[in-house]
Amino acid sequence: MLIKNGSFDKKWLMDKRKIRDLICTKLMLIITIIVSILFFLIFLILLSKSSLILGSESITDLLFSSNWNPSNGNFGYFPVIVGTIIVTGLSLIIAIPISLLSAIFIAEYAPRKIRKILRPFLDVLAGVPSVVFGLCAFLFLVPLVRDFIAPFFGIESTGLCLFTASITLAVMVFPIIISLCVEAFSSIPLELKEASLSVGATKWETVKKVIFRATAPSIISAILLGFGRAFGETIAVNMVVGGIPKVPSSLFAPTETLPSLIASKYGELMSIPKSESALMFGALVLFIVVLIFNLLGLILLRNAKKRWKL
Amino acid sequence: MSKKLIGEIETQNLNICYGKHCIIKNVNIKIPARQLTAIIGPSGCGKTTLLKSFNRLLEIRDDVKISGKILVDGNNILRSGLNVSDIRKKMGLLSQKPYPLPMSIYENVAYGIRIHNHIDSKKLENAVNNCLQEAGIWNEIRDRLHDPASGLSLGQQQRLCLARAIAVQPEVLLCDEPTSALDPISAQQIEKLLLKLKKEYTVVLVTHTLRQAKRVADYVIFLYFGEVIEHGPADKVFNNPKHPRTKAYMQGEIS
Numbered sequence: 001m002l003i004k005n006g007s008f009d010k011k012w013l014m015d016k017r018k019i020r021d022l023i024c025t026k027l028m029l030i031i032t033i034i035v036s037i038l039f040f041l042i043f044l045i046l047l048s049k050s051s052l053i054l055g056s057e058s059i060t061d062l063l064f065s066s067n068w069n070p071s072n073g074n075f076g077y078f079p080v081i082v083g084t085i086i087v088t089g090l091s092l093i094i095a096i097p098i099s100l101l102s103a104i105f106i107a108e109y110a111p112r113k114i115r116k117i118l119r120p121f122l123d124v125l126a127g128v129p130s131v132v133f134g135l136c137a138f139l140f141l142v143p144l145v146r147d148f149i150a151p152f153f154g155i156e157s158t159g160l161c162l163f164t165a166s167i168t169l170a171v172m173v174f175p176i177i178i179s180l181c182v183e184a185f186s187s188i189p190l191e192l193k194e195a196s197l198s199v200g201a202t203k204w205e206t207v208k209k210v211i212f213r214a215t216a217p218s219i220i221s222a223i224l225l226g227f228g229r230a231f232g233e234t235i236a237v238n239m240v241v242g243g244i245p246k247v248p249s250s251l252f253a254p255t256e257t258l259p260s261l262i263a264s265k266y267g268e269l270m271s272i273p274k275s276e277s278a279l280m281f282g283a284l285v286l287f288i289v290v291l292i293f294n295l296l297g298l299i300l301l302r303n304a305k306k307r308w309k310l
Numbered sequence: 311m312s313k314k315l316i317g318e319i320e321t322q323n324l325n326i327c328y329g330k331h332c333i334i335k336n337v338n339i340k341i342p343a344r345q346l347t348a349i350i351g352p353s354g355c356g357k358t359t360l361l362k363s364f365n366r367l368l369e370i371r372d373d374v375k376i377s378g379k380i381l382v383d384g385n386n387i388l389r390s391g392l393n394v395s396d397i398r399k400k401m402g403l404l405s406q407k408p409y410p411l412p413m414s415i416y417e418n419v420a421y422g423i424r425i426h427n428h429i430d431s432k433k434l435e436n437a438v439n440n441c442l443q444e445a446g447i448w449n450e451i452r453d454r455l456h457d458p459a460s461g462l463s464l465g466q467q468q469r470l471c472l473a474r475a476i477a478v479q480p481e482v483l484l485c486d487e488p489t490s491a492l493d494p495i496s497a498q499q500i501e502k503l504l505l506k507l508k509k510e511y512t513v514v515l516v517t518h519t520l521r522q523a524k525r526v527a528d529y530v531i532f533l534y535f536g537e538v539i540e541h542g543p544a545d546k547v548f549n550n551p552k553h554p555r556t557k558a559y560m561q562g563e564i565s
Contacts, residue, residue, distance in 0.1 A: 111372055112372055112373070189409065190370075191405050191406075191407065191409045192409045192411070193370065194362075194367050194370070194403065194405065194409075195403070195405065195409045195410075195411060195471065195474070196411060196421070197367060197370065197398060198365055198367060198398050198401070198402065198403035198475070198484075199398070199399065199402070199421065199422030199425065199474060199475065199477070199478050200395040200396065200398045200399030200422065200425060200426060200478055201395065201421075201422070201425050202395050205425060209411075209413075209421065210411050210412065213411075213412045213413070214412040307458065
């Protein structure tokens, strides 16, 4: 009887554990499904909200017309799209080489003490709210560009311009790319570096030909994350970019980016259905571009991994 | 310079410490040129540390202190102001696990050659092919020279690493338990290659298997907790060890 009871208890306990396991498994599944549905939901909301403008204007007009005049019902996104591309592109062109070099320095050249101090410092920097970067840029970079940098090139500028916005974004992107790259560089086995050094390669040759290659997928991911931050950045850009939806005529001319435009114009335009819909279309473009870039990045990543079987 | 002198390593009062922890204590040895020298001893006794001091690879860690002298062909390689790449070029390294560079098979071997010589692609191709042949891997990979090296089996990778090491025409081959990660057949291939290569290079082999040392070594150094207990020609050390600790190790009492 006792033995029977004992075995019964054990069986019941087993069942309890199994049920717990089942519940947790299902719970995680449901949560994951909800999160994925959110993605499609956002896409659908953007699509349905922009259907009004898509019904009355052609996509090519919206994307390629330079006529931005909401009060007359003209929503040409071309200047803003160009502005976004240039601001983001320029910021990445500045940020990528600088970030890679400083990441290499931190991971490979810096003494261990300095590395220990620098790494948490960078992580904090990566988490600083963007409005802080925007404020600093507004207070220091804008006057600097207005009074010194732009006049140096013989151009008159308010300081609120493409150049200032790009620099601000680059500074915001540094810590992300650096932090991720340092992590990637430090995860390389010591023996791989030794293999290169032992045939008489210098440290720089090893970095250039072995470390960069071995970490290519991680570098690509880091740059993609940096791109995401720069491309979608709203408030810091909004504070320094000038806010004029025009294709910039020079580095020091004001322009506008998509996220900044949406943020600054939404309050003003939400009461008119067509204008609101036009802004929603802008958001949809933003969403799709980020999606495309991430997919491209994934393909790039897979190719890099496949190429060297990393 | 007489031919005999090429690839001779001598240490004088060599001490190596990581922080306050000393791994190598007052080591004085002479490694004969163009022979296979085995460094044996229990694990953790500093065999690898000693080996990697010979091509100054230890210095990439920043807490290492080295004192004493390491003479390669009579020149102290620890002297400051020397070009470390040149020293390392002289001392090929074969590590415990093969680490092919993230490149094709061909590029792995060409890598070192390109760094030191500017030769045209035809000559480079010849040099690479020769090295691959010398490392006994040519027949297996001749059709897929431009595939990623990481696709090879471990044994093949290790032979590729050997080809990469000899591509820069070193004088010495430093081998750090090069067969410990390999299957018996691949291990045997590496051993055979080392026996063949000792005619052209000084081979220093760190090994923790006594049997391997007995099979291949001409000269033996027995290291025990950072100190050299006994060193000499292989048959003397193996058949007639003088020190009781060497005896104990030979009989498997300490490992």
